[in-house]
Amino acid sequence: MSTPGTPLPPSLVPDCTKPEAHHEAYKSAKTNDAIFxxxxxxxxxxxxxxxxxxxxxxxxxxxxxxxxxxxxxxLVLTDVVTQANIAPDYISMWAIETEQRAREIAAAFHAAMQGLRLLYTVVPTQQH
Incomplete structure (x- = not known):
């Protein structure tokens, strides 16, 4: 995992195909206060x-x-992924053809999530 606020390059996105790898990567993200x-x-x-x-x-x-x-x-409309779930704190996309393409997508969304979170931490809260 990267340090907080630092996006991962595609080559460093962990392969969590095995459950124990998923557990270790998630544990590492929590320890490093990073987006998994x-x-x-x-x-x-x-x-x-x-x-x-x-x-x-x-x-x-x-x-x-x-x-x-x-x-x-x-990505769904262009058949890069077949399905995607997007929520404020969780994203999943699947049926991506190659590992390299999955890594590129994961790294891009990781960078976007981190950047958006950082951006919104500097915006003052508006009172309604």
Whole structure:
């Protein structure tokens, strides 16, 4: 896992195909107060998973989640992924054709989640 606020390059996104690898990577993310990210083989295809519950910090606001959701929808529409779930603190996408493509997607979403969280920590809370 990376240090908090630092995105991972695709080559460092852990392969959590085995349950024990997933457990260790998640434990490492929690220890390092980092957003959890991994890829995992599912049959002949790959899955991407990101989980911000592994670290402290603000939930990503709805406006930012909309951006992530829009990108995920484009990946589905272009058949890069077959399904995607996007929530303020959790992202999963699956049936990605290659490990390399899954790593690229995981790294990009990891960078986006971290950047959006950091951006919103500097924005003053608006009182309604």
């Amino acid at each position: 990210v991994c890829v995992a083989r599912q049959g002949k295809r790959w899955k991407v998973e990101l989980d911000a519950f592994s670290c402290s910090g603000p939930t990503i606001p709805d406006e930012a989640v909309a951006v992530l959701r829009s990108v995920a929808e484009t």
